[in-house]
Amino acid sequence: MALHLPDFPWDSLAAAKAKAQEHPDGIVDLSVGTPVDPTPRVLQEALAEAADAHGYPQVWGTPPLREAIAGWYARRRNATGVNPDGVLPTIGSKELVAWLPTLLGLGPGDVVAFPEVAYPTYDVGARLAGATPRPMRNLTEFGPEVPKLLWLNSPGNPTGQVLPVEHLAKVVSWARERGVIVASDECYAELDWREGAGSPGNLTAPSILDDRVCGGDHSGLLSVYSLSKQSNLAGYRASFVAGDPAIVGRLVEVRKHAGMIVPRPVQRVLEVAVGDDEHVAAQKKVYAARRAMLRPALEKAGWRIDHSDAGLYLWATQGRPCRESVADLAELGIIVAPGDFYGRAGEAHVRIALTATDERIQAAVTRLTTL
Ligand SMILES: Cc1ncc(COP(=O)(O)O)c(C=O)c1O
Secondary structure, three states, rough: OOOOOOOOOOHHHHHHOOOOOOOOOEEEOOOOOOOOOOOOOOHHHHHHHOOOOOOOOOOOOOOHHHHHHHHHHHHHHHHOOOOOHEEEEOOOHHHHHHHHHHHOOOOOOHHHHHEEOOHHHHHHHHHHHOOOEEEEEOHHHHOOOOOEEEEEOOOOOOOOOOOOHHHHHHHHHHHHHHHOEEEEEOOOOOOOOOOOEEEEEEEOOOOOHHHHOOOOOOOOOEEEEOOOOOOOOOOOOOEEEEEOEEEHHHHHHHHHOOOOOOOHHHHHHHHHOOOOHHHHHHHHHHHHHHHHHHHHHHHHHEEEEEOOOEEEEEEEEEOOOHHHHHHHHHHHHEEEEEEEHHOHHHHOOEEEEEEHHHHHHHHHHHHHHHH
16 A cells, blocks of 8 residues: 655745744744753653663553543543543654554544644544545534544644634534544643633633533543643653543554553653643743743734634734745744645644744844834
């Protein structure tokens, strides 16, 4: 079977990057969402303490890790009924997103649906399985032929859009009526900038497993989560999936055969990280400050910011093709991601990441506001 994977899109930014590098005060790279702040001390220590890992780790994760993740869903996500048997650590979320259709046994003739402006790996995952990728605007687009797997991404990358409880509840009942599995990719949930977010009862952007969304019934549902962003753990590959124990059990079986195992020291770091809210709150403050600098500077420079209610990006437009905007910003030494990386519906936007140091964000602000 010939695999038809898209070109790796970042290669198309080489010319803009070269231009930006010519700036006398250096490039400000806001094109990727890779954390720049240190991994919190408490997590580095957890890693060091777990350094003796002579035996094979458990694919399913240690029982204390799965208990800790279930506890995190109850405490932070209003999902009180997560069964530790329905929890599985993953080697970063990207790996799971790319392989979930395959692990579920999907293949030719099966449809995998995902938002029309989206993280590209949902599409890649469908292709790796030989299934049909289907970007979608809303569920009414499906006639009798429904997808086997439906991806949601809230808060969304690149848009920063948050799907409210009522919307998620409607999706769940639509999917249940049709036997569709819903996988909800939620890794920006703690980085919610909306008024009242972070307050009791509204701690994070809602999960698909939230009691108000699914009534505590997790059948057919998966919440996909990553600590890369909120805990500066991208280099550890520390993520997990939780939800329907029957589906997770199937994933565990295949992953045992395939040797897809989170290293034991990283499992320990995950366990400590989901039990410690303090470092997440501290990192959120850092991003909030960067966002408070960058957003008004862009608006002052004539940009409109759409959505961007949560997450690590500003979804910005000047109402013209994204590649022109990318080229203009490159003249200022600023590099951003063109919206067409995320689907044709993104062609008039650029994605501007908050993942740069305070000093580089300040440099961007200065350049944008002294035109
Ligand atoms: C929407 C979304 N899902 C998944 C990931 C992957 O995260 P990781 O593989 O670091 O866990 C990212 C990273 O940028 C993302 O934006």
